[in-house]
Amino acid sequence: MKYMLLLYGREDAWTSMAGDKQRKLIAAYEAYNEAMKAEGVFVSSGRLETHDKAMHVSGMSGKLQVLDGPYVDSLEQLGGYYVIDVADREAALLWAKRCPSTEGGTVEVRPFFGGG
Amino acid sequence: MSSCPAFCEIDRLARESYGKLLAIVVKRTRDFSASEEALAEALASAIEIWPRTGVPVSPEGWIVAAAYRRSVDRARRSMRQDKVTAELAYLGDELAAMPEEMQIPDERLAMLFMCAHPKIDASARAPLMLQVVLGLTADRIAAAFLVSPQSMAQRLVRAKRSVRGAREIITIPSKAQFRERLDSVLTAVYTAFRAASDEISAEDIADPGDDLATEAIFLARAIVSLLPRQPEALGLLSLLLFSYARRRARKNQRGQFVPFMDQDPREWDLNLIREAERLLLAASDFGTVGRYQLEAAIQSAHTAGRFNGATDWQAIIDLYDRLYKLTRSPVVAVNLCAAIANVRGAEVALKLLDEMAEGPKLHGYQPYWATRAHLLERANHWPEAKFAYQRAIGLAADPSVRNFLLVRCESISRWHGLT
Numbered sequence: 001m002k003y004m005l006l007l008y009g010r011e012d013a014w015t016s017m018a019g020d021k022q023r024k025l026i027a028a029y030e031a032y033n034e035a036m037k038a039e040g041v042f043v044s045s046g047r048l049e050t051h052d053k054a055m056h057v058s059g060m061s062g063k064l065q066v067l068d069g070p071y072v073d074s075l076e077q078l079g080g081y082y083v084i085d086v087a088d089r090e091a092a093l094l095w096a097k098r099c100p101s102t103e104g105g106t107v108e109v110r111p112f113f114g115g116g
Numbered sequence: 117m118s119s120c121p122a123f124c125e126i127d128r129l130a131r132e133s134y135g136k137l138l139a140i141v142v143k144r145t146r147d148f149s150a151s152e153e154a155l156a157e158a159l160a161s162a163i164e165i166w167p168r169t170g171v172p173v174s175p176e177g178w179i180v181a182a183a184y185r186r187s188v189d190r191a192r193r194s195m196r197q198d199k200v201t202a203e204l205a206y207l208g209d210e211l212a213a214m215p216e217e218m219q220i221p222d223e224r225l226a227m228l229f230m231c232a233h234p235k236i237d238a239s240a241r242a243p244l245m246l247q248v249v250l251g252l253t254a255d256r257i258a259a260a261f262l263v264s265p266q267s268m269a270q271r272l273v274r275a276k277r278s279v280r281g282a283r284e285i286i287t288i289p290s291k292a293q294f295r296e297r298l299d300s301v302l303t304a305v306y307t308a309f310r311a312a313s314d315e316i317s318a319e320d321i322a323d324p325g326d327d328l329a330t331e332a333i334f335l336a337r338a339i340v341s342l343l344p345r346q347p348e349a350l351g352l353l354s355l356l357l358f359s360y361a362r363r364r365a366r367k368n369q370r371g372q373f374v375p376f377m378d379q380d381p382r383e384w385d386l387n388l389i390r391e392a393e394r395l396l397l398a399a400s401d402f403g404t405v406g407r408y409q410l411e412a413a414i415q416s417a418h419t420a421g422r423f424n425g426a427t428d429w430q431a432i433i434d435l436y437d438r439l440y441k442l443t444r445s446p447v448v449a450v451n452l453c454a455a456i457a458n459v460r461g462a463e464v465a466l467k468l469l470d471e472m473a474e475g476p477k478l479h480g481y482q483p484y485w486a487t488r489a490h491l492l493e494r495a496n497h498w499p500e501a502k503f504a505y506q507r508a509i510g511l512a513a514d515p516s517v518r519n520f521l522l523v524r525c526e527s528i529s530r531w532h533g534l535t
Contacts (some may be wrong), residue, residue, distance in 0.1 A: 024519075
């Protein structure tokens with residue numbers, strides 16, 4: 001079953017982080033990626049630019065509008081994602097707990113429609 | 117009249133006698149969920165009535181009688197009149213005959229056995245005990261086991277449904293089943309103690325954040341007081357106390373994880389350690405060894421080693437070896453190899469670890485990689501050690517463990533020029 005892990009966190013947490021802590025966090029993500037690949041669950045992943053680079057296109061008012069900024073404006077922003085292929089819900093949850101962004105951030109676990 | 121004594125008494129009953137009261141009600145209704153509701157309503161009515169009338173002679177008898185009454189009312193409402201069973205009539209009779217000052221027998225032990233009933237899914241046993249014996253909420257239990265509140269609530273409801281109406285509800289199992297069921301009871305208590313902390317090695321069994329360690333110890337104490345002649349029950353309590361005695365030393369002032377060998381023994385709770393030693397000694401008098409006594413003995417040897425400044429590794433290896441033969445657990449295998457490294461060197465231990473990894477599936481198992489990394493580092497195999505550290509980091513779900521491993525990994529990279 002395919003799941004998407006959506007990584008939310010405060011963008012200023014990264015920018016205000018000391019250099020060696022940033023390095024450590026990158027090392028943690030690298031190890032996490034490699035563990036996922038070694039366990040055969042990794043499908044794809046990506047890190048996103050900060051929210052000020054976001055735009056959104058909306059047709060909600062009945063006509064198309066192009067607006068600057070993210071669709072949801074909140075303190076915690078979507079910063080990246082993983083797509084994983086695992087046996088069940090419990091396994092998806094375990095990988096979410098292992099994600100380094102859970103330290104101070106939030107990981108949303110979403111199954112793909114129809115199991116992907 | 118002051119209302120404080122009434123509130124204090126109700127508070128005390130809800131905290132200390134919850135399981136005792138619930139057990140009595142469940143024994144009659146054979147329905148956990150219905151009994152919990154009836155007990156909650158009885159406690160609520162006490163809050164209303166006792167401040168006016170004063171605390172009754174037997175507060176427990178009053179609550180049980182009120183809970184009975186509620187459950188009879190409830191059963192009547194949910195049944196068509198012509199379907200009222202003989203069971204219910206019996207319950208009504210018993211209620212009428214019950215004197216208000218009756219002594220409430222302690223059936224918590226029988227209830228613990230019920231929670232470990234084979235019909236109940238193994239993963240639900242520890243949560244169910246915490247709820248029905250100690251009255252903890254599903255949310256609190258879910259937080260400790262790191263599952264969502266909704267799935268914990270479902271797990272509990274399913275468990276209660278699976279024993280509803282069972283004939284043998286709230287009875288101590290017969291001699292033939294006793295050993296096996298006691299084993300399940302002890303396993304569930306141990307599970308409650310460890311809750312979500314699977315990644316810590318045996319020396320470091322830990323209590324993460326909002327944990328259930330104190331509740332599990334309460335359960336283990338209750339079992340020991342009810343079954344003082346069961347060596348494994350004594351062994352389990354001893355094991356939990358050894359571990360709990362070190363809880364303050366396990367994190368430094370910055371909240372970082374401190375492994376056993378780097379802890380300051382002055383921060384350990386000596387009273388708890390003494391009690392754990394006494395319990396272990398008492399258990400050994402019965403001459404039957406089991407996994408909890410072995411684990412407690414390992415804790416004891418480690419603790420003594422730190423106090424004496426010299427650890428008897430051979431004794432620890434022998435204990436792990438017996439424990440492994442008994443349990444065939446991968447955690448024990450990994451710890452056995454780590455102990456062997458201290459006597460026969462890291463190379464020998466690594467070879468053994470490799471052999472053991474071929475059998476059970478250890479490749480996705482975090483403690484295997486953490487131990488492997490540590491042994492490779494000691495054997496001066498730097499690039500392989502770095503690789504193993506990285507795997508252990510990637511599989512770690514506990515942030516303090518992850519950060520500890522990141523520091524180790526970074527330091528060997530720096531010292532040995534690895535990129």
